[in-house]
Amino acid sequence: MLKGNFFRGLGYLGQGFRLIQQPGLRLFVIIPLVINILLFGLLFYFLGEMFTVLIDGAMNMLPDWAWLQSLDWLFWLLYGVVIVLMLAYGFVIVANLIGSPFYGYLAELTEKHLTGQEVNTDESWGQIIRDIPRSLWREVQKIVYYLPRALALFVIGLVPVVNIVAAVLWFLFNSWMMALQYVDYPADNHRVSFPDLRRSLAGARLSALGFGLPVALAAMVPVLNLIVVPAAVCGAAAFWVRENQSD
Known part of the structure; x- marks a missing residue:
């Protein structure tokens, strides 16, 4: 039986957008935002150059069956959604690899703002620098x-008819990954391992999917x-605080 509250999960991103407007959190929103603007420019260029190529390549893999040719618009749409989802999460991966030390600290400050309690007594820039190797390793774990799983879904998506189901699975998987991606920041601040985090979120899967869906x-x-990345970090901190109080 799935546990958690899907609708409660939906509210965390909105809470994150409100939190990033707090004066004490703005600096750690502005720095990643500048990084994201640069990355988005590169992604937009890549998307413009590669989208048609990727779509044509996927369409060419379809069998030459007459009834499939009449549905080429549907497959174009499905493949388009999958490719955009892949590129969107690719943007998130790269943005988080670069900004992970700032995001971990942003999650820490957000939790302190919500609870009034210290998560880590060392609030220096030196601590942020010292945390870089650990933060990068956590990002690598998420990529691994x-x-x-993304490759398996991509292969399934190449199978005619089955790819209709694969598109739905892709969206659910991306929602799950967004929850894992961002709740990992407050979890890491509490020294919760990535495998333990996966088990914890699996115990509140509906809440996790509710949070990850609007982020995706x-x-x-x-x-x-x-701006969704820093908002999602703050929302994830709110998720961590609230869901750890809810059984």
Whole structure:
């Protein structure tokens, strides 16, 4: 039986957008935002150059069956959604690799703002620098978890008819990954291992999917995806505080 509260999960991203407006959190929003603007420019260029190529390549893999040719618009749409989801999460991966030390500290400050309690007594820039190797390793763990599952879904998506189901699975998987991606920041601040985090979120899967769904949607929207990352970090801190109090 799935546990958690899907609708409660939906509210955490909105809470994150409100939190990033707090004066004490703004600096650690502005720095990643500048990084995201630069990355978005590169992604937009890559998307413009590669989208048609990727779509044509996927369409060419379809069998030459007459009834399939009449549905080429549907497959074009499905492949388009999958490719955009892949690129959106690719943007998130790269943005988080670069900004992970700032995001960990942003999650810490957000939790302190919400609870009034210290998470880590060392609040220096030196601590942020010392945390870089650990933060990068956590990002690598998430990539290693993501890639084989993404590859399996991509292969399934190449199978005619089955790819309709694969598109839905892709969206659910991306929502799950967004929850894992961002709740990992407050979890890491509490020294919760990545495998333990996965088990914890699995115990509140509906809440996790509710949180990850709007993040996945926002990551696909130009301009909005520039600010959704720090908002999602703050929302994840709120998720951590609230869901750890709810059974």
